[in-house]
Amino acid sequence: MSLIDVACDLTYQVRTTTVFLFQIEAARTPRQCVISENLSLNPNVTVETFEIGTDGNQLQRVSVEPCTLEVSYRATVELKPGKEDSNDIGESPISQTPPAVLTYLNPSRYSESDLLSRFAFEEFGQLYPGFSRVQAICNWVFDHLDYTPGSTNANTTASDVLLQRTGVCRDYAHLAISLCRGMGIPARYVAGYAVNLQPPDFHGFMEAFLDGKWYLFDPTRLTSVHGLVRIGTGRDAADVSTATITGNTVLTQQIVSATESANNADPVDEDTGASAVSTA
Amino acid sequence: MSLIDVACDLTYQVRTTTVFLFQIEAARTPRQCVISENLSLNPNVTVETFEIGTDGNQLQRVSVEPCTLEVSYRATVELKPGKEDSNDIGESPISQTPPAVLTYLNPSRYSESDLLSRFAFEEFGQLYPGFSRVQAICNWVFDHLDYTPGSTNANTTASDVLLQRTGVCRDYAHLAISLCRGMGIPARYVAGYAVNLQPPDFHGFMEAFLDGKWYLFDPTRLTSVHGLVRIGTGRDAADVSTATITGNTVLTQQIVSATESANNADPVDEDTGASAVSTA
Amino acid sequence: MSLIDVACDLTYQVRTTTVFLFQIEAARTPRQCVISENLSLNPNVTVETFEIGTDGNQLQRVSVEPCTLEVSYRATVELKPGKEDSNDIGESPISQTPPAVLTYLNPSRYSESDLLSRFAFEEFGQLYPGFSRVQAICNWVFDHLDYTPGSTNANTTASDVLLQRTGVCRDYAHLAISLCRGMGIPARYVAGYAVNLQPPDFHGFMEAFLDGKWYLFDPTRLTSVHGLVRIGTGRDAADVSTATITGNTVLTQQIVSATESANNADPVDEDTGASAVSTA
Amino acid sequence: MSLIDVACDLTYQVRTTTVFLFQIEAARTPRQCVISENLSLNPNVTVETFEIGTDGNQLQRVSVEPCTLEVSYRATVELKPGKEDSNDIGESPISQTPPAVLTYLNPSRYSESDLLSRFAFEEFGQLYPGFSRVQAICNWVFDHLDYTPGSTNANTTASDVLLQRTGVCRDYAHLAISLCRGMGIPARYVAGYAVNLQPPDFHGFMEAFLDGKWYLFDPTRLTSVHGLVRIGTGRDAADVSTATITGNTVLTQQIVSATESANNADPVDEDTGASAVSTA
Structure with missing residues (x-):
């Protein structure tokens, strides 16, 4: 806590x-x-x-x-948040995905997962399914994009970002979401506040649905997922302006x-990726 | 009935x-x-x-x-369906739109209303608000598109359709939805069965939210809205495959x-546009 | 002169x-x-x-x-420049277009005339062929776009502009070029200096090939075509950075x-459209 | 010969x-x-x-x-064709590129090299400049695309192909051209006939400008570059319909x-990549 x-x-x-x-x-x-x-x-x-x-x-x-x-x-x-050993977390086969979660497999305005599915399978299809695969997707996004304020705008989509290789937090999240969905992993956008974000601003990050729970990821690595305060959840940024x-x-x-908080008994952990944060 | x-x-x-x-x-x-x-x-x-x-x-x-x-x-x-005099139906200002309906103002995968908003205001901004304005949008879509099977695919969006001026039922619906949302009128996609559709197939059409209710429109004019059987409702076709x-x-x-049906007491009306069909 | x-x-x-x-x-x-x-x-x-x-x-x-x-x-x-009565200028049928001009019918990076051909025929197909039809295209561009510095960037194409309805001089030119080409009228981009342009800057405008000659048009109406000094000619802005x-x-x-010039004997005319300016 | x-x-x-x-x-x-x-x-x-x-x-x-x-x-x-040891062929710095070749650095309708430049530098920027780098680009295209007739159409661009990862010969060429241009290597499209192409058809391939000459490449690997008969050369397929x-x-x-030919004295070599084919 x-x-x-x-x-x-x-x-x-x-x-x-x-x-x-x-x-x-x-x-x-x-x-x-x-x-x-x-x-x-x-x-x-x-x-x-x-x-x-x-x-x-x-x-x-x-x-x-x-x-x-x-x-x-x-x-x-x-x-x-739930905190679990990330090694123990697999993927949820579509045959067991709860109905309310299925909508997060659909493509959306800024996360055109239909367009990126082949790309996703090519890059990540051979990886071991589970938390580590979503981490690999987020690592790929971090490694291949340059965080460049002003390089994108309100119309920029995951496809644009994959080509141009620059973006800001919402673009990082949209691309990671698209790649997850493209592989059959439900994923959604989260808007929120983030402890120690520099420069201070609202933040955009993402969740993937694994083994029956939603887990938080921040592909920008600008924050610790242990310090993310949710404002809203949606298919992509269109839902949580x-x-x-x-x-x-x-x-x-x-x-x-x-x-x-001054009287915070349990300081916010660094995000090492070893401890997975589940939110629902 | x-x-x-x-x-x-x-x-x-x-x-x-x-x-x-x-x-x-x-x-x-x-x-x-x-x-x-x-x-x-x-x-x-x-x-x-x-x-x-x-x-x-x-x-x-x-x-x-x-x-x-x-x-x-x-x-x-x-x-x-409710049947009402279409002349009496105005628009719902955003200050009175029910919260559950607001999501249908957001852009979605195939209806990028954010991109088409300026176009929509330019074409339809001077028209009198209400049912007749949505009808004008549907008329515009009908008049400016050619119904051309095979001219679009699963990736085609409303923007594509607005440029290329061809499409099938789902494209007609996506474009009409985008233009409505672009003007601040909530709109959504409906997949269904349609009486007397030729050639027989599943059908895609749309609803706009006016004066507190959802009203059916089929911009293809291939069917009567009085004979539409809903399978599912969504932001766009991505939700109702x-x-x-x-x-x-x-x-x-x-x-x-x-x-x-053989024992149908109340034959399906033709769609004259004079009688508006509300569904919820 | x-x-x-x-x-x-x-x-x-x-x-x-x-x-x-x-x-x-x-x-x-x-x-x-x-x-x-x-x-x-x-x-x-x-x-x-x-x-x-x-x-x-x-x-x-x-x-x-x-x-x-x-x-x-x-x-x-x-x-x-040649100055001619614009009423006398028809279009050049493709059967008589000089081979060196044919390249200006092809789509290019920022003028995707292939995508806009159907749109062009729908809007302008019924007009009388010739100078006045290109003028009608330029008028349409002027009427439907808002001149908005900063609304576009180096990646923006004619299709983007047609949807978003804003742009700067190069975007106006790209759209007018695309619509001309889409109708079978050769058109090309011109970068240059423009007398009395406010604010002073390099300028982008266009030429259409009619009746065997190239004629100047500036769809932004910011300048008189009689005062345009050519730097370079190309398919679109990609050629004349x-x-x-x-x-x-x-x-x-x-x-x-x-x-x-101080010793200019023949002051630059206003651009009334009645006198067409041919350049080659 | x-x-x-x-x-x-x-x-x-x-x-x-x-x-x-x-x-x-x-x-x-x-x-x-x-x-x-x-x-x-x-x-x-x-x-x-x-x-x-x-x-x-x-x-x-x-x-x-x-x-x-x-x-x-x-x-x-x-x-x-000239046949040279591919190991000896470097790149032409832009300070020495002949003026007539510079146009093949510009983006074009189907090869939007401006959009893909960052991607190109990221993937190929560390490679040793020269013939082998263009070969690496062609290998990447071959490895990452599936040759799928019907998966693209006349509007498909290199960006589309890079995302969707499928295409036919023209798409392979457009993508390789874009990646070369994106790195500052002039590249152009060639339409032609190809010995032993299966199924028989017109073919699309590409040339890159290296060390003062144009060299042939076929990223589809469907043919030997030694057996390519040129119909036409252009910026991309738009020029050589x-x-x-x-x-x-x-x-x-x-x-x-x-x-x-029956009396061909010098049989067409296989394309091993060791012997580079220059054409101009």
Whole structure:
């Protein structure tokens, strides 16, 4: 168990009546408990909060007249990940994959696993199935991409990234997800906060479904998976945008942080890959 | 209310142990009642049936050793669509869209609405919001595409179709879906059986979310929306494949039909567009 | 006849031994006479000058050791375009197109005319053939794109632009070229200097082959075709890069200008479209 | 020196007045001498023959009224390739590349070398420059693609092929060309006849520019480069279509062959890669 303090402050110049859909609150899951949290908006507009999907994603809807909008979120979150010996974790044959997980085998907007399946089998088909194979996929992504802010945009897909060999965290995750799905391993995108991420920002990483559980991976190696706080889970980044904005509005400031809580009894481990982190 | 008989017969040459995920059974929804149905497989292997998602999609999982596999499905389905005056149907502002519907605003594998949003606003932004605008989108798709079997494949997306101006039913649906989403109208893909479809085959069409309900559209104009029997609902065709096959297997025969039942009291209307069909 | 003064000043930080291929000098063509010119480099390295292709393109090759490289070009160019009544100009049937022109019917890297042919015929197939049809294509491009610096990059193609509906001068030209080729009208890319372009920069525009001659068009409407000074001609922008750089080098300053010469006897006309400008 | 007999017979159903641009005749080059040839058309329409470009490409233009058109070509061609020890062949630095060759460094429609440059450097950047590096690129293409007729179409590019890992001869050539260009090695497409190609067909292969000469490579390994008869040279397949057709016409038969001539004094060698074949 670890206690993590997360925070984000967003400022928008709202020029026309605008509807925001925010996904910035920590998700509620069996492995992630929100000990305390506070969301404040200035001006103090009405906030509707929904849980969407079945993975604990929280969504806030706000309608705002022209103004300067400040959004501030603070939370303390307790992480209770399963930690297992990564050597013991195999793959789940499709004949035993739970129905709710099957959707994470389908190609999606940014993870066109149908296009990359042959590539995946060629590169990783001979490897021993299980956690180590997903690790090998993430290692391949890490080794073959250059982390280059500005080299991709909101339209960039896993195929683009595989060709151009550059990207940022969301691109790393999309490519690893595509390669997993392409081999028949369910995989999904996770947006979140990450302890000690430099420079501080929201983070994108991934999960693969192995032996009946979801396991966390960060192909960028920028963080330890032991310190990841989930905001939301989706097929890819299309499902977990920080803010979906309908209206003429500009983001003018964004400050994000995630740190171990002062009274954290169980410091966040480094990610050695020997200890696998399961989340559901 | 209409009674429709649907049937499909599929034959596969199974060369290695193969897992099939079938989506061929009629969905269970408040507006579609399965009066009777029978699924038989020869050889008589064990069939697991799941309901996946929240829209009544039925999925069968079967594991088969090398053989000739014959799958036969028969059902009688009662359609109880809402029928409303299409002139009365407006759009749902995003501030009032139900949370479960928001996912159908996101871009997906074959409906990259993010890429087509500017195009959509340019073409349809000046039209009066509501049912008639979605109809205008479907009309545009019908007018600008040529229905050309073989002109697209399993990788073809709405962007491809918008450029090449040819496609089949799934492509028509993907393009119409993308244009709707691009304008902020939730839209989703429906796979199904269609009365009087020529040549007989599975069909792909779409739904748009308007004034709090889902309404059916078939941009190919090959069928009447009053005679559409839903198999499954998804973001796009990736979610409702007839058969997802893991193994070395070839489809050697496929026969599909949908006809009005002999004791159908309420014949299927022609689709004039004046009477809108709501499904949920 | 018009006299135009053109100038460009480029500064590079050269960090490793670097080979530059420059295309910044005014082309030599029957319709464009270089009255005087001067190219100076500081440090004063050896410059090889080649004429490449058959359209008067000048190319400079320079090999430079690490330094700050300043490139300065000044020229006075006399334009002697043909000016004709645009109403009299038809299209050249492929049965009469000169062999050297046929290559400009082929698709190229940024002008994938094969993908856009059906679109082109659908939009422009009913129009009367000739100059006015190419003008209609350029008008369509102008009307349907937003000129948005930063919205495209060096990989952006005509297909991308047709979907996303934004671009800069090279994108406008690529799309107009593709649509012309898609209809069987030879079209090519021209890089050059443009009188009164705001903000001052190199410019990209296009030519279409009609009735046995090449005619200039600028679908951005940012300039008058009467004041365009050709640097080079190619299938698309891939052929006429300002600088192709092999080495670790960064452009730190670029100043470009084109103005009517003080002793210009024949002021540059506005581009009304009534008077067509032929260049070869 | 080898003597090769080549032949092709094409039959078209011409439904409307149609203009054909054929590229089926053997090219005239210093290394390829056409000893005898005959082109006959039935009905006996007028044929215009042009040499296009500077590499000996022959182009025939024919205008045909509705009919059944039979095109028959026979030629005996003498190949006089240079044969050199492949170990002695280095790369040409861009500072010494002849100006006419520079165009073959540019990206083209089907060989988007700009997109694949980073990939190329990552895979092949550490290899010793020269013939062996181009051979390594061709080996990589051979090893990572499956030769699968029908898996690609006229729109398929090198990027597509690199992702999907299947293709036919033109796709193999496009990918190898792109990877060469991406590393700064000029490369171009060659269409031709190939001795002993099974099944008999036109063939597509490639050349790379090394140490001041063009060298032949066939990444499909379906043929010996010693038995390749050039029809035409281009940036990619867009430049050397067998037939460019303007009109409503269908190809109903195509028979192609290339065999060693009965009085061939110098049998075609196997392609061991030890002996490099230069063509210009």
